[in-house]
Amino acid sequence: MFQNEMKLEFASKSENESFARVVVAAFASRLDPTLEELQDVKTAVSEAVTNAIIHGYEEKDGIVTIKARIDGNVLTVEVIDSGMGIDDVDLARQPLYTSKPELERSGMGFTVMESFMDSLEIESEHGKGTVVKMKKEFKSV
């Protein structure tokens, strides 16, 4: 079974959102994905990284880490921050829930991740940070 892994660390600046999603898409391209599968991954990564920057670090300086693995035809992506953490993960996962309505956030970030990937796990601790783990199986391999 083909295996590969990578780790990426970058400053929690919004400029890096496009950089991060493009890097993960490039890593996943080994799986010979369809354009749609690749767009799904880019969109989900973009949502997780945006959450880390806006909510985890509240737009202050921090480091966002992405770990990605390929096992056969399954891509696993972890987006990790050491920010403030999510107090109520179940509430945060609800469609349309946002803790920052004043920023015109739609509250759809986790819903997008859930819909575009096959699985989504969130581990978070107040004051310690958040790990968002997503998996996607590539059908085209």
Next chain:
Amino acid sequence: MFLGFKQRGRILVVNMSGELDHHSAESARMKIDNKIDELGAASLIFDFSGVNFMDSSGIGVVIGRFKKVSQFGGKVAVINLKPQIKRVFELGGLFKIIKEYEDIDKAALSL
């Protein structure tokens, strides 16, 4: 993200190109709001033909502008959505309040 503006009567046509994410959303919403105020536009058409990526930050931008113009009875239409963007629109429930049209003339007629 690059934004171009065209006026069509009381309709403001916003031509967008590039990627609409959290990074580009802030300046996009400011530029569009300023243009609406400057021209006194009643309704909006978003032309997405040049947009090759959008995440849920884009939902906020579109709904925010919808709220702004609908206060005074205005409407919003969209054209040229690529499949990935259409799926984000669907997830965000945007088609309940905003319709997609085949071209700019049909969109303008609906407003």
